[in-house]
Amino acid sequence: MTLNYQDVMTADLSSLTDVSAAWKKMGERFGELKTAYETNVQGVLGNGNWQGLAYGAQQQYASATAFEYGAAKKEALAIASLLTDAHTELTRLQKAVKDLVHDAEKKDYKVDSSGKATYVGYDNLSEQEKYALHHDPDYPRLQADAREKAQGWTDEIAKAVKAVDEADQSVKRALSRATSDGSTDGIGIGGFNAQAEGDLAKAGKPEPKDSTKPDGWVAEGESEASGPGTGTSATGPDVAGGKLAEAEAHADLGRASAEGSLTNGPMKLAGEAEAYVGAKASAAGGITNEGIRGEAGAFAGAEASAKGTADAGPVGVYGRAETKAGAEAGINAGVGLEGVQAGAEAFAGAKAGAGGGADVGGIGAGATVEGWAGIGAEAEATFGKGTDGKWHIGAKTGVAVGLGGEVGFEVTVDPGKIADTAGDAANAIGDAAGAVGDAAGAFGSAVGGLF
Structure with a gap:
């Protein structure tokens, strides 16, 4: 979901620090469980008194379980770090939006619930001052200037809101990757992620849309998805322009x-x-x-x-x-x-x-x-x-x-492809004719050298 202006202005980010602390505590607890399991289960059963196929199978699964405890610690601590980074970055960007709004309001621009700025400086004038202003020859120019500056504030606020949304999407990607185990270690794919990355700047990067592979193949792609929604639209007809009604x-x-x-x-x-x-x-x-x-x-x-x-x-x-x-x-x-x-x-x-x-x-x-x-x-x-x-x-x-x-x-x-094919064929024929001419010239020179 894309964050809007109201989402950014009303978001309470303080809980991220509490959640981060809880994840860190859980990660440390998983580390303690790993040590206890290795000591009290693997160590006891591996004292040499138990031998055979059953013992081998038990130790194999026990090793996988111990590995998962360690992977769980790594994943939990990575998530704790990501949430701390998220709080720092989102708080900074949210403050940037609020500072912009504050600056706009100090200059007599009102920002509505959608982030649109409107100049309201004239509202504080007396009735006599308003009358004089409306009859001022420069009034239309002043209005146009106010609208232009209001649009500038609106654009800047929208840009700052977009930065918050992009950071939020980065956090989403990082958390998703941290909790996704694609390795065959431990119990295999689908366990805890022993390679979880706790640096938001690294883990939150978007997947590259374009890539060139070592074998010369160039890949390009994009995707999009949207959830529940309704809407209507209608246009035209424009009789003068000859446009359709839709x-x-x-x-x-x-x-x-x-x-x-x-x-x-x-x-x-x-x-x-x-x-x-x-x-x-x-x-x-x-x-x-x-x-x-x-x-x-x-x-x-x-x-x-x-x-x-x-x-x-x-x-x-x-x-x-x-x-x-x-x-x-x-x-x-x-x-x-x-x-x-x-x-x-x-x-x-x-x-x-x-x-x-x-x-x-x-x-x-x-x-x-x-x-x-x-x-x-x-x-x-x-x-x-x-x-x-x-x-x-x-x-x-x-x-x-x-x-x-x-x-x-x-x-x-496809007229364009036909034209391209014809052009390529003409170029190929021209190249072939040039090669024949060069060969003929070389042959003539060689024959001339014999006499």
Whole structure:
């Protein structure tokens, strides 16, 4: 959860020191238990009077238990240190926010519960002074100057609040890592963390989004997630600008998405995944200089999808899979400079589908298939330019009463990739011709040297 201005201003950080002391005491106690266990259990049973397979098995497990006591001490003391660092850092950053607010208020700027500053210096003037001010030729300029400075205070406060939130996220990462055991030591993965890091500056660092591996592969990726929430939005229409009218409403239980890629020269592997649980509805339509479009749809349930591509120069393959459970309905139609599209669907139940194909030099072809369990029907034909910049040609149809499904085909044309492929081919031909010319020149010189 992202901290806001009110969270920062009202947070009581004093309990962090008490909790840190409790964790430190617990860590020391685990150390005492380790010593007592080694002395009173391992030491007693390892006096040589007990031999055999049972003794060997007992000692193996006893060693693992003793190790876990030591790992528990390390983890607890690391958490105590992290909480102490967290108190120091968060207290410092919280004070920075409060100091900013105090400075703004001293200069007659009022800061509301969201962190927005407003100039209120004129409120202290008498009625006569206010009247004179409102009739002052410079009054509009003074107002504009006050608004500009108020925005400056608002921005500075927001920046300071963000610093607190980033530190809070750092503490969250550090504590999560300190309590995560990825080692096979002791009882194995899932025990106490014997390698727990107690330095917040080290343990709280975010995972790097970009990395170059020793073998030449470059990795990039990002992810995001959000919890329960509701919202609505509406825009347009703008008749003069020829814009569409759009409206949307949603009630989300949760959504998450991630994407990443690996690149090494002309080879690239890429993938995306997303999941959603909730309900949403939308409608849009209008006439623009690019054509006529209208669509409406609604969905309630859960859905998830994943897709990936693998490219080696101008040749590539792709695949995707998706699943959905719930109810949905939609209709769309459009005609314009970027193609024609029409379709309708209605479904209640569960779907699972996959698609795949290949791409050579910017021209791709593939097929799609879905299995349905429910009641529904769908038909769609597409010829147009998608948000990915490619032209799409395809059709699909399906029906189910109980069990059923859908099949379809798709053809894609990527003008940019076609142009790149043609350019690469032209360069290759030019290089080859140059090489032939050089070889011919060398041969001529060699022959000339014989006479």
